[in-house]
Amino acid sequence: MATAAATTAPSWTPDQPMVCVKDVRKSFGAFEVLKGVSMDVAKGETICIIGPSGSGKSTLIRCINALVDIDGGSIKVEGQEVNDPKLDKLKLRRKVGMVFQQYNLFPHKTALQNVMMAPINVLKEDKAKVEDRARKLIAKVRLTGKENNYPGELSGGQQQRVAIARSLAMRPDIMLFDEVTAALDPETVKEVLFTIRELAEEGMTCILVTHEMKFARDVADHIYFTDKGVIVEHAPPAEFFENPRDERTKTFLGQIL
């Protein structure tokens, strides 16, 4: 992909971590939200970040696509330093897709138009080709027939799947999901998780913030547990859920499971 190549550091190869977060610090005013956080995500890996509310999970993944500037440390995406003031943030964001808790669809556009907009406006791609791709993506998230509905006419779960398709239309290398099922009722959660699982199985690199422990256990290659701005522990799911080492993890899992 031409757009990805343009921002990939020449030295980066796919066997190196796709996302490399090192010692990242971030404060809002006097309040330190991230106190030196590190994590590596390999290509094709699915990472779940879990932890209590306010522990800095959203802030962390929003740093990865430069929606939030970091105060210290380093984040490399495909070898490209995100914290570099000279970095073209827009180029970075084109290869890092993001899905939000509140869907944030564009309410004045139909489902299909939502998916088509960014490739046409941002990537200046040919409209017919984009439409073709968008229809396939709508089908992929199992919303065929809803192409011409406005977000206001779709259920939360349907809107969230349109949001996923909208991100995928930019052909990202990495997908970030921030509690994408937290606003949904239990029935629709399943549909959205199904879509994400499919993506992960196809080899998309995914970083998810989630409260769905069962899903994390099934889908994640690695789990990170955060509390008060630090990563308390991280491990593959089996180990993480069977043998949590830290007291804070045990307490958290005790409350939530």
Added chain:
Amino acid sequence: MACDVAPPDAIAAVGCWIQANAGVNLTILHDPFDRSRFISGIGMTIWLSVVSLFFSLIIGVVGAWAQGSDYKWIRWLINGFIVVFRNTPPLVQIFFFYFGVSNLLPAVEDDVGMRQPLLTNVQWAIFSLSLFAGAFNIEIFRSGIEAVPNSTKEAASALGYTRLGTYLHVVLPLAIRVCLPALNNNLVNLLKTTSLAYAIAVPELLYASKNIWTDAQNVPTMMVVLLLTYVALVGVLVWAMNSWERSMAIPGFGQGRGR
């Protein structure tokens, strides 16, 4: 009097019939000169309205965008502009440009060597009215822009949109829908304010009517005609704005959603 001879057309005949039977002297119907003055007055009022409306919308859209600029001096400039034009009477603004600014500008020579002002009174009226309505439009658009949730803008950023791209493709289309009622009011106000161009001798509806009632001595009649004509013109504008509003309605949006 025109009705002493045979009326030249059906409208004139109606005018003469009204005069004969009701004693109401509608010279704009049966006097060809008054009729043409009146029609071109309506035409001028429409022209002033449409052109000023167009420029005032551009001023509103660009100004509201610039108001979100990272540069303090740009924001100050815009805010200063709004304060000046919102807090002064539009008639004073028109005089300021036509008698004040116009004198400071160089004159140009026309084909026959006569010195002509750079802008005509009609152009100054359009200029002044556009700024007047534009200042209000900036504030109106800003209120619409502020109603667009940050999370929606953030979603656009996350897709790689620039600030301008986000504004044009996401913020503005949503903001316009939010602020249409206020915009509606301001544009109606603009149409009515075009009558102030009378004061710098722009032959618009009021100016033409005044000339007609002075010549024909039918002041009360023309007053009623004038009022009804403005009612009709504003009615057409409101109807057009309402159809626009309806055509832009989004299913499932605008009923207190989208915070």
